[in-house]
Amino acid sequence: MVTATEEPKETAQSHTPPQAATDDAPPPADGGLDLSLMKKKKKKKVKKEGGEEDDFAAKLKQLEVKDAEDAAATAEEESGNMDAGTGIWAHDETKTIGYSMLLQRFFHQLSQKNPDHTLTGTKSFKIPPPQCMREGNRKTVFANIADICKRMKRTEDHLTAYLFAELGTNGSVDGNRRLVIKGRFQQKQIEGMVRKYIIEYVTCKTCKSPDTELSKGENRLYFVTCNNCGSRRSVTAIKTGFSAQVGKRKKMQG
Numbered sequence: 393m394v395t396a397t398e399e400p401k402e403t404a405q406s407h408t409p410p411q412a413a414t415d416d417a418p419p420p421a422d423g424g425l426d427l428s429l430m431k432k433k434k435k436k437k438v439k440k441e442g443g444e445e446d447d448f449a450a451k452l453k454q455l456e457v458k459d460a461e462d463a464a465a466t467a468e469e470e471s472g473n474m475d476a477g478t479g480i481w482a483h484d485e486t487k488t489i490g491y492s493m494l495l496q497r498f499f500h501q502l503s504q505k506n507p508d509h510t511l512t513g514t515k516s517f518k519i520p521p522p523q524c525m526r527e528g529n530r531k532t533v534f535a536n537i538a539d540i541c542k543r544m545k546r547t548e549d550h551l552t553a554y555l556f557a558e559l560g561t562n563g564s565v566d567g568n569r570r571l572v573i574k575g576r577f578q579q580k581q582i583e584g585m586v587r588k589y590i591i592e593y594v595t596c597k598t599c600k601s602p603d604t605e606l607s608k609g610e611n612r613l614y615f616v617t618c619n620n621c622g623s624r625r626s627v628t629a630i631k632t633g634f635s636a637q638v639g640k641r642k643k644m645q646g
Contacts (some may be wrong), residue, residue, distance in 0.1 A: 519543050522586055524579040527572065531563075534571035536583060544594050546606060551589060553630050558585050598623040 449588050472479015480487055481497075489497075520543075523535040534555075541548045552571055556562050559581070563573040568604045596618035606627075617624045 503585045519586075519590070522582040523581060524577070524582050526576065529578065530574065532573045532575060533581075534573060537571045540567045540586065544590065544602070545604075546594065550593070550606070550630075551586075554589050554593070555582075555585055557630050558588070593627055596621065596623060597625060 404418050429596060449638065472481045477483060479491060480493070481486070519540055522537070522540065525535065527533050537548060539552065541551055544551075548569070548571075550564070550610070552563075552565070555571070557575070559573065559575065559577065561573060561575045563571060566572055590602070593606060593614075593616065594602055594604060596602075599618065599621040601618055601620040602617050607615055607617065609615045609626075612629070614627050614629065615624055616627055
């Protein structure tokens with residue numbers, strides 16, 4: 393016969409699930425805990441691969457830098473110094489020198505022996521501006537015409553004839569070799585005339601060099617010969633146009 397106190401004890405044991413049944417229960421359908429663990433492992437794996445790639449890139453960069461340094465050292469050893477005569481430029485060197493290096497050596501020596509000579513074949517050409525002043529109210533003095541003609545390697549008579557033809561006037565040369573021009577002219581006008589004269593009778597049309605010579609050839613023609621490139625061209629003759637007569641009118645005689 394069962395007592396009243398034992399019956400509730402058995403009822404409590406019947407409602408409590410066994411521990412073994414809980415352990416043997418199948419995992420949830422979504423596998424929550426297992427999926428989270430897998431994701432964590434995947435992240436760790438990616439991080440590890442990224443670290444390996446970074447190490448590989450760093451080592452590759454070191455190799456590239458080392459190769460570049462070795463190539464620069466080899467190139468410096470092969471080229472050497474032209475002025476000091478080291479490397480491939482040594483007098484007892486038997487290696488073959490390439491065309492590009494020979495061309496570099498040519499321009500290097502050219503720049504040393506001819507500092508004024510540039511790649512365009514022109515030389516430095518400096519001409520002072522004309523110094524003009526007024527003498528009285530009707531005359532203009534071109535003071536440094538002799539210096540300008542000396543720098544251009546042209547005669548004063550030729551430049552004077554050109555100025556008189558372009559300005560439509562005349563004048564004379566005083567004792568100080570200054571050109572006295574009849575008429576009032578500004579310095580800008582004289583500068584423009586000298587500039588046109590240089591373009592027409594001084595500068596070479598082929599290489600733009602001012603190192604030229606003006607000579608008189610056959611049929612009364614003038615030729616400009618370039619000392620730099622050797623070209624020769626004819627120039628137009630200076631034509632004297634209308635010249636205004638400056639003076640007093642003659643009184644009519646009755």
